[in-house]
Amino acid sequence: MELEAGGRAVRLSNPDKVYFPERGFTKLDVARYYLAVGEGIVRALRERPTTMERFPEGVTGESFFQKRAPKNLPEWIPTARIAFPSGRYADEVCPTEVAAVVWAANLGCLTFHPWPVRRGDTDHPDELRIDLDPQPGTGFAEAVAAAHELRAVLDEHGLRGWPKTSGGRGLHVFVPIAPRWTFAQVRRCAIAVGRELERRMPQRVTTAWWKEERGPRIFVDYNQTARDRTIASAYSVRPKAHAPVSAPLRWEEMGDVAPRDFDIATMPARYAELGDVHADMADHAFGLEGLLDLAARDEREHGLGDLPYPPDHPKAPGEPTRVQPSRARRKP
Numbered sequence: 001m002e003l004e005a006g007g008r009a010v011r012l013s014n015p016d017k018v019y020f021p022e023r024g025f026t027k028l029d030v031a032r033y034y035l036a037v038g039e040g041i042v043r044a045l046r047e048r049p050t051t052m053e054r055f056p057e058g059v060t061g062e063s064f065f066q067k068r069a070p071k072n073l074p075e076w077i078p079t080a081r082i083a084f085p086s087g088r089y090a091d092e093v094c095p096t097e098v099a100a101v102v103w104a105a106n107l108g109c110l111t112f113h114p115w116p117v118r119r120g121d122t123d124h125p126d127e128l129r130i131d132l133d134p135q136p137g138t139g140f141a142e143a144v145a146a147a148h149e150l151r152a153v154l155d156e157h158g159l160r161g162w163p164k165t166s167g168g169r170g171l172h173v174f175v176p177i178a179p180r181w182t183f184a185q186v187r188r189c190a191i192a193v194g195r196e197l198e199r200r201m202p203q204r205v206t207t208a209w210w211k212e213e214r215g216p217r218i219f220v221d222y223n224q225t226a227r228d229r230t231i232a233s234a235y236s237v238r239p240k241a242h243a244p245v246s247a248p249l250r251w252e253e254m255g256d257v258a259p260r261d262f263d264i265a266t267m268p269a270r271y272a273e274l275g276d277v278h279a280d281m282a283d284h285a286f287g288l289e290g291l292l293d294l295a296a297r298d299e300r301e302h303g304l305g306d307l308p309y310p311p312d313h314p315k316a317p318g319e320p321t322r323v324q325p326s327r328a329r330r331k332p
Contacts, residue, residue: 003035008097019059023241027106030105041234041236042101045114048095048119049082049119054109073093079094084227112236124180128190129190129224136216143170160284163251167236187226191222204218235247244260244262245263247262
């Protein structure tokens with residue numbers, strides 16, 4: 001069948017294919033969901049190199065991440081060349097209209113993972129993304145508490161964040177920034193924010209990279225700001241049995257909602273009533289000078305330098321060892 005998406009006709013093959021067996025949602029249901037939140041999902045993806053997380057047989061089948069644009073890419077969907085830490089390159093899709101989102105949904109793409117850059121400048125992020133990841137023994141309520149303290153930290157440094165559910169138990173807070181800083185500098189700011197939260201909530205927040213050191217706390221996953229690390233976009237469908245979505249939130253409602261409130265059946269009604277509650281993100285581009293100063297003070301006054309990168313990244317100057325602490329202690 002064909003769907004009309006922003007003035008384009010987009011072909012949908014096997015529209016009755018079941019993607020979420022537990023609830024009976026089909027490929028057509030997913031496509032219609034993305035049409036219902038069209039302006040919101042496009043706002044989150046516009047001009048961004050985007051990795052597609054594809055589930056061709058639905059959430060109970062095999063899945064894969066597609067970084068490179070497929071060969072059958074329509075000519076009206078632009079791409080951008082991005083560089084991986086390894087030095088290799090890939091041309092990724094850069095959605096600019098809702099038809100591109102529906103086209104990707106036809107390929108079984110449920111979750112969109114956009115880079116924090118625009119295709120005009122792929123080396124300078126325009127978003128600082130803070131990932132509040134609940135560890136075993138914690139959940140969404142603890143993430144909300146950390147997010148409120150995070151809001152205070154950002155405010156003290158002249159910044160404003162826009163929160164959203166991860167689609168699981170966690171929270172993401174995005175800060176729009178001017179694209180003047182490198183990935184390494186933005187990551188340095190994420191580390192500084194995490195450490196400040198850690199100081200204020202030592203029993204509830206951690207920046208410990210090694211899981212054995214985190215305990216039942218909220219982990220500030222600073223490495224989600226490293227090059228080639230992405231976070232599911234606002235409005236993305238997440239691959240869980242009940243078909244949840246990553247839901248943009250307003251700060252004032254944070255204590256009154258739960259992640260399971262938002263799925264492909266409920267979000268369209270919320271969107272019809274409230275619109276895109278993150279629409280005004282595009283009106284802001286903050287500076288990171290305050291957080292970079294905070295990072296410099298941490299290093300100067302407390303001896304707190306860099307933290308480990310993900311294992312697939314080349315070793316960075318000044319980066320501490322990547323040896324797991326328990327293994328390091330066992331060495332003679």
